[in-house]
Structure formats: structure tokens, C-alpha cells
Amino acid sequence: MLLIIFACGDQNKKSINELELKMNEIAAQYVKLVLEIGIYKPDYVDAYYGPAEWKPNKADQKEIDSTLINSLNKKTDALLNKLDALKDYQATELETLRYRFLYKQILSIKGMIFIISGGTFPFDKEAKILYDTEVPHYNKEHFQKIIDELNKIVPGNGQLSKRLNDFKDQFIIPPDKLDTVFTVAINECRKRTLQYIQLPDEENFEVEFVKNKPWGAYNWYKGNSFSLIQVNTDLPMQIDRVIDLAAHEGYPGHHVFNALLEKNFVKEKGWIEFSVYPLFSPVSLIAEGTANYGIQVVLPGNEQIEFEQEVLFPLAGINSNNADLYYRILSLLKGLNYAGNEAARNYLDNNWTKEETIAYQTNYQLLSEKRAKKKLDFIMKYRSYVINYNLGEDLVKSYIELNGGTDDYPKRRWELFEQLMSVPQTPSGLK
Ligand SMILES: [Zn+2]
Numbered sequence: 233m234l235l236i237i238f239a240c241g242d243q244n245k246k247s248i249n250e251l252e253l254k255m256n257e258i259a260a261q262y263v264k265l266v267l268e269i270g271i272y273k274p275d276y277v278d279a280y281y282g283p284a285e286w287k288p289n290k291a292d293q294k295e296i297d298s299t300l301i302n303s304l305n306k307k308t309d310a311l312l313n314k315l316d317a318l319k320d321y322q323a324t325e326l327e328t329l330r331y332r333f334l335y336k337q338i339l340s341i342k343g344m345i346f347i348i349s350g351g352t353f354p355f356d357k358e359a360k361i362l363y364d365t366e367v368p369h370y371n372k373e374h375f376q377k378i379i380d381e382l383n384k385i386v387p388g389n390g391q392l393s394k395r396l397n398d399f400k401d402q403f404i405i406p407p408d409k410l411d412t413v414f415t416v417a418i419n420e421c422r423k424r425t426l427q428y429i430q431l432p433d434e435e436n437f438e439v440e441f442v443k444n445k446p447w448g449a450y451n452w453y454k455g456n457s458f459s460l461i462q463v464n465t466d467l468p469m470q471i472d473r474v475i476d477l478a479a480h481e482g483y484p485g486h487h488v489f490n491a492l493l494e495k496n497f498v499k500e501k502g503w504i505e506f507s508v509y510p511l512f513s514p515v516s517l518i519a520e521g522t523a524n525y526g527i528q529v530v531l532p533g534n535e536q537i538e539f540e541q542e543v544l545f546p547l548a549g550i551n552s553n554n555a556d557l558y559y560r561i562l563s564l565l566k567g568l569n570y571a572g573n574e575a576a577r578n579y580l581d582n583n584w585t586k587e588e589t590i591a592y593q594t595n596y597q598l599l600s601e602k603r604a605k606k607k608l609d610f611i612m613k614y615r616s617y618v619i620n621y622n623l624g625e626d627l628v629k630s631y632i633e634l635n636g637g638t639d640d641y642p643k644r645r646w647e648l649f650e651q652l653m654s655v656p657q658t659p660s661g662l663k
């Protein structure tokens with residue numbers, strides 16, 4: 233009896249190891265494929281800290297023709313077939329998640345190859361293929377209700393977006409104070425995050441202020457728990473954006489997300505697929521969604537407002553007399569975020585011209601013309617990626633809150649938040 237049990241046990245162990253080895257091999261091929269795709273799609277490889285010898289050189293670049301597209305498709309299909317043959321790998325919940333994560337990531341590569349070949353998907357289809365999600369649609373009436381509310385409370389006369397942006401101007405941080413204010417904000421977010429999430433001792437980041445970028449800020453993850461956070465100063469920054477950026481790019485957002493993936497998977501388990509970050513793929517919805525939701529995790533309820541008023545306003549030398557109205561306006565403005573997705577869809581699907589899109593952004597997102605143009609630059613470069621921010625945040629929020637991580641249970645919320653960043657979750661898996 234005993235002997236048989238031992239024999240079975242050994243056999244199981246052996247086959248599990250074999251499955252793990254096969255899975256690791258698929259993961260390695262996936263990384264190499266992502267790196268190869270990156271030769272043909274700028275910005276696709278957002279981070280890579282795996283084996284240096286896997287990085288392609290200039291000489292590996294081929295002409296984009298049917299031979300190349302066929303070869304990329306063949307490699308991708310071979311990986312999907314190998315995964316299909318490895319269904320038994322999923323013995324634990326974590327392994328099921330890993331399996332599903334890789335499957336969805338590789339499926340999105342199929343879409344990316346089509347894009348590289350010169351193809352274009354309609355907006356909603358692109359979001360589905362690249363980010364594994366369905367984008368909701370909202371009509372103008374939906375936003376109009378919020379705009380009517382704002383119309384009543386924003387001071388002044390004339391066009392609402394102009395009045396709103398004039399009002400917001402009093403909360404702009406003087407450029408010479410930006411560095412100090414941002415450093416204090418990021419240190420606060422870091423301190424609060426480290427109370428709940430254990431990060432490697434060596435974790436660190438550097439902040440750089442840059443210009444002439446289509447984005448507001450960027451986290452470049454370099455591996456070994458180190459991030460370079462760039463903040464774009466093309467447009468003036470209002471005080472509330474500082475915490476948003478510190479939490480989103482740093483703690484508990486992208487920096488923490490990447491450091492946890494590296495620690496939990498790449499270093500502890502040797503799951504090499506996490507050493508590469510393909511920007512236009514499902515993992516981005518989880519990354520942007522957690523980064524945005526992380527703002528209210530790290531400074532929940534009124535704590536963000538309190539911290540800003542007590543610490544950041546005086547540091548920036550901004551008068552806080554109108555702060556209450558400012559925050560009321562900001563919370564209403566959040567409801568207009570989806571108007572940005574409508575603008576992107578209609579512009580990219582050729583329903584609206586540039587001018588029509590900018591007019592819509594000024595009327596329904598209440599952006600100044602300058603900011604509307606900047607957002608349009610982002611849409612033109614990153615296309616349906618825009619949905620990862622607001623839709624990602626809402627999916628992460630409902631997932632965490634439905635599981636008990638509400639405002640009233642901050643400890644539970646932190647636990648769920650860390651858990652979500654410590655498993656290979658997929659957007660469709662959040663439902
Ligand atoms: Zn981000």
C-alpha cells in the first residue's frame with residue numbers, strides 16, 4: 233500500500249515538474265516573440281529586464297512584408313497550440329491564472345501582428361482584442377446631466393469650459409515649487425503604501441521633469457525594483473494632479489505593481505513572462521486600472537483633500553479659500569471621463585474630424601482647447617489604450633469593492649489590492 237502511494241506521489245511530482253518546464257518554455261518563447269514584435273511596433277516593449285541576450289539587435293529587423301507577417305503569425309499560433317496541449321498545467325488557482333494570462337497575452341499578439349501588417353480595427357474591436365474588454369457607450373445626454381450640475385456651480389459667465397478652466401487656474405502649482413510638492417506627495421504615498429504592502433528593501437525610484445511628450449507622466453520600470461518616473465511639464469499642473477500622479481506612477485500604482493510582479497513571479501518562481509511588459513496588451517488594463525484606483529486606496533475618502541489642504545497647498549503657496557468648491561467640481565468632473573472614450577472612438581473610427589473631436593472634448597470633457605489638443609495627440613498615438621484608465625479603474629474598483637474592500641474596510645481593501653497586483657489577473661477575469 234505504502235509503496236504504491238509513494239510511487240504515485242513521485243509520479244505526480246515528476247509530471248508536475250514536466251508541466252512546469254513546458255510552461256516555462258512557452259513563457260520564454262512568448263518573451264522572445266514580444267521582443268521581436270517590439271522591433272516593428274514602437275513603444276510596444278514598455279519594460280524588459282529578462283536575459284540581455286534575448287534582446288533583438290538592429291540586424292534582426294526585417295522588412296514588413298507577407299513573409300514576416302506569416303512568420304510572426306506562425307510563431308504565435310504555435311504558442312497557442314502548445315498552450316492548448318498543456319491544459320493539465322492548471323493544478324492550482326495561481327497556475328490557472330498564469331495559464332489564462334499567457335493565453336490572453338498571446339491572443340492580443342495576434343491582433344498586434346494584424347496592426348503591424350497595416351490593418352486597423354474599429355475602436356471597440358481593438359479594445360477587445362488588445363485589452364480583453366468591452367467598452368461601454370455613453371450618449372451626450374448622459375454627460376449633459378453632469379454638465380448642467382457644473383453649470384450651476386462654476387463661477388462666472390460665458391462658455392462653461394472657459395469658466396471652469398479660469399477657475400482651475402488659481403490651483404496651478406508655480407513651476408519652481410513643483411519639484412518640492414511632488415517629492416512630498418510621493419513620499420507620503422510611499423509611507424502609506426509601505427504600511428500595508430511589503431516591498432523589496434532595495435526598491436527605489438527617480439523623478440525627472442521632461443517636456444514635449446503626449447502623456448502627463450510615465451513610469452519606466454527598469455527591473456530590480458527601480459522605476460524612472462517622468463513628469464511632463466508642457467502644461468501647467470494643478471494641485472490635485474500631484475497626488476494622482478504620485479499614487480498612479482509610484483505608490484501604490486505602477487512602481488509597486490511592477491516591483492510585486494518581479495518579486496513574486498520573476499525572482500521567486502522564475503516565471504520569465506513577467507520580465508517583459510507589452511504595452512498594448514491586456515496587462516495594461518490591470519496596470520492602469522490599479523494605478524488609478526490606487527489613488528483612493530492610498531488616500532481614501534477625505535484624506536486626499538485633507539493632506540492636500542494641510543500640506544500641499546501651503547507648500548505650493550496656493551490659497552485654499554475656494555478649495556471646497558474646487559473639490560466639488562473635481563468630483564463632478566470625474567463623471568465626464570468616459571466622454572474621453574467617446575471622443576477617441578469617434579475620431580479613430582473616422583466619424584469626427586480633428587476639429588469636431590476637439591469641440592466635443594471642450595463641450596463634454598470641459599477641457600481647454602490646449603488640453604483637448606494634447607489629449608488628441610495621446611489618442612492618435614495610443615488609440616484605444618485610453619480606455620485602460622477609466623474603464624480599468626472602474627473594473628478594478630467594482631472587483632475590490634464587491635469582495636468587501638470598501639471605504640469602510642480600508643485594511644480589507646489594501647489586502648485585495650495587493651492580492652490583485654500579486655496574481656496574473658486578466659481583464660475578463662475581473663468579472
Ligand atoms: Zn499609467
